[in-house]
Amino acid sequence: MMKGFFFTMDALVAITLLSVAFGVVLSIDTNTISGKSNYEQMHYVTEDAMQIFGKLKFSDINETLMNSIISNTNLTTDDTSKSLPDIIGLLWAYNETSYAADIVSDVFSDPGQLIPKNYDYALSVEETDNKTLIYSTTGIDPKNEPELDYLTSASRIVSGYQENTAPFGFVSRAWASKVSKNASKVFEFNPEGGSYDPGGCAYINKKFYLNATEIYNATMHISVHRGTSAINSNSLVVDASGDIIGDVNWLYTQQKFEAGKATNMDFGVVDITDYLNASPGGWHEIEIMLKSQDDFNTHIHPGTKVEVIYGTEEERTFTGNYAKRKYFDNVLSDQSGTKKRGAWAIMPINVPKAATVKNATLHLRALNVFDAAGKEDIQIYFNNNSILNVTAPGATYDAYINLTDYVAANKNTTNVLSVYVNSFENDFWGETDAEIYSDPENDENSSSYVYIEYDWSLENKFQYGYIEVTAIEHFDGIDENPKKFVEDFDNHEITSAYLHVAQIDSENVTVTVEPYDQTKETVFISQRVRALPSTLYIDPTYFNTTRENNTINVSDICLSLKCSVLPQSSLEYNIFIPSQVGYGAMFDTEAEANQDAQDRLNDTLSAYADILDLGIYLKKPITTGNIPWMYGPAFITLEVWKS
Amino acid sequence: MMKKGFVYTMFTIVAVSSIFLVLALNMDKTSTHTTKIIEKIRADEVHYLVEGIEKDIKRSGEISGRRALLALINWEISNGEFVNVANESVKEAIINGTINNGNENLTLMENNTISDWMQTLETLAKKRGLKTTILIPNTTVSMESPYTLRVSTNAHIQAQDEIIEVSYKRNTTYSNIVSVDNLEDPFITVKSYGYAKQNFIECEKITGIANSGDWVYGFAYITDENNLLNVTDKADKVLITGTVAGKSNFNGFAGIVTEQNDAPTAPPYVFNVTNAKNIILNNSIMVIDNETVWLTNITTQPNASCYFNKRDAPSFLSRLEGKNNTDNDLGIAAFIHVPSLPVEMQSGSDTYVIGYEYFEGLFD
Incomplete structure (x- = not known):
């Protein structure tokens, strides 16, 4: 019985031990151990695959696929040396992800087989807030896989790419320049005249040169004081036109009675385009013949001018410093017998403030000068300074008079040089046909002229990034004396300003400028009778361009009639306007970049539309390509899993 | 007999316990290994x-x-x-x-x-x-x-x-x-007050072998005529020919470029420039720079300009600083078309001038 007890106990111990051992063995999870080993292996596979992928170049893939991509996308043969992550980035940027998927499949599956077949994988491009799936063996993003045991990933960084955006592009800027083929010029007749007793004639002859291929428009404004009784005997000849005085549209007419004698003051306009266009390029000639009246010389009033707009192929010439002759018009006083006559003319002289005057010389050649006893037959004034008086001058008077000091001392204002031959103001005593001689076309050196030479830094004429444009504002309204003109300069920076005064009659003129809320300043006073030039220079500092209501007042102290200032008077001023825009946004094509630049320039110029005809300003773009953008960085991520 | 049974039982218990101990130790090691794998992956x-x-x-x-x-x-x-x-x-x-x-x-x-x-x-x-x-x-x-x-x-x-x-x-x-390819040259733009603009585009170039080591420029004059006595304005021209052997009156040219190897000449030269007569555009401005012949393809008409090497010209960095010289030998230059400038900026009688030289002294 004891043996059976021990055998039974033995068996019980054995069973107990076996049961415990069995239970221990059952508790071991072999899947966990092998799963963790598989995960580690998968991780290495993923990293190794990504390492290789990162080192492969575009030229390493299937050649047929590579050529197909080059043929059908924006990639070129220049890209064959790029790494595959860069190629994926490029194709993703160009929205050619199907080709990117083909590369991925080619490398990681067949034939590259960097990922074993028993794994699934996906490649995506991941930005900070967006992820694009390029390729997945299951067709879906692994995060959406329903049954996924293990997932590992490896990433590489790529910069310079953004989805659906070209990585390189074009940028443009644009600037405006004047169309150089259209030019405009104004040829002015300053007050001048001659003859005196009735029956005489004053011949005023102007020659000017145009380097023109075609005259688009030429308008003559003519303001004269002439005898009434012979009013139909005057003439106007333009080149080979014959007398066209009958074509003048006389806008203003006024008669002046002095000592019972009548004279006419008339202002009119006439189109002379066709006459000049008969031979547009070369010298042109305009002759005005006016008949004189009793006790009054016949002459040109302020406002007489020719405005020409023309096309040109002008070859530019060197103008390093300013050195120019301003020719007088030829003024002939024609009379019969010993009737009184004489010739006179004025010329404005203006030199910029910053200029260094090197030379200012008057060359005067007067013909048929009458030697009147006790009279100063030649008189020359610089403003109100008598600078030359000649008695007994000889029939032909030819002299050079140095004006340098006078001009140098009076810069930045309009100076008036007055030349009198056998006359002074309303006093005429000549008994020969005196003439202020000038023929710049055929005899330039013998002509009467003022030579001005000064050094002026060209930098004063240019402001970087701006072009100088000219605005012309007519006084408009009615003829009146005094006449006010109010201008708002819209805060433009004015570089220069010129006043063109047109009058029906002219004696002593005062021009003032009154800027908004500031003191009125006098900018010009006639020094003598009829010494108002057709153009007056006004220093821009007289204006307050930041405010409205800059008032220009032109008044004449006419003792007799109104001496009306005409609405055809005008203010011409130059301003700098911004003429360029810098490089802007990047565009895929050069055409888009150019259009953007021109649009931005148009926006800039539109602020000046009131004084600009945008159509005449050529806008040129300049473009630079191959400009990259710092898109990214982004991750190119390879995810590998086993379901 | 009882003792033997007891010994066998004890032996069995000890043996089995040992097996259990070994198994338990292995399970701990697996857990540590997993942690190390995770750290390894993150470290990677x-x-x-x-x-x-x-x-x-x-x-x-x-x-x-x-x-x-x-x-x-x-x-x-x-x-x-x-x-x-x-x-x-x-x-x-x-x-x-x-x-x-x-x-x-x-x-x-x-x-x-x-x-x-x-x-x-x-x-x-x-x-x-x-x-x-x-x-x-x-x-x-x-x-x-x-x-x-x-x-x-x-x-x-x-x-x-x-x-x-x-x-x-x-x-x-x-x-x-x-x-810097195709970027705008700020030196030219700023110095010309915006009236001239050029992009950095390198001129085409060809090279020879023998050269006089000079830098000169002129208009290409392509000819094989033997007597060059009557050629006008030689000093403004670069003779382009097959060979100067047998030719006379070629001194006076700004430079000489030949397709064959020649004996050194008085004018600056580059010899052995293959196919020079066909490649170089007649009457175009060209630059001889040691063994290099720079081809601007500029003739008398305004044309897009390009850049060539000129050692004493400002380099790109010097141009950014507005300097007209350089402290290295990496200077570049280009021609500009003077008539395209505003009248007030036109100086001298040449139609084409070297840009940086022209603008630097323009307003002096």
């Missing part, structure tokens, strides 16, 4: 991130380098000014997108600087529980060639896994070669 991720940064930082340098040049040029041509120290300005633009020591932002560098790149990278890495720190203690900018710059950068890269506290550091030095 940090490592490869640093490696990726090291590779990609160079790409970001390429992008920001090219854009920095564009941005600086844009600033200069918009303001009509030059920078004081060009290489420092390029460096500041690349890293910070500013100019004049941070006083002004360069609009074209917005979102395009190295700093912007680093910031985006930090955001990306953070999504994966990684922290990146990149320091750039030193960047130098210098001329590499007449048409390229070298931007050399030291970078300290650190990536850190904040969970398992693994950190990886690397110091790296990289260089980018940044091209």
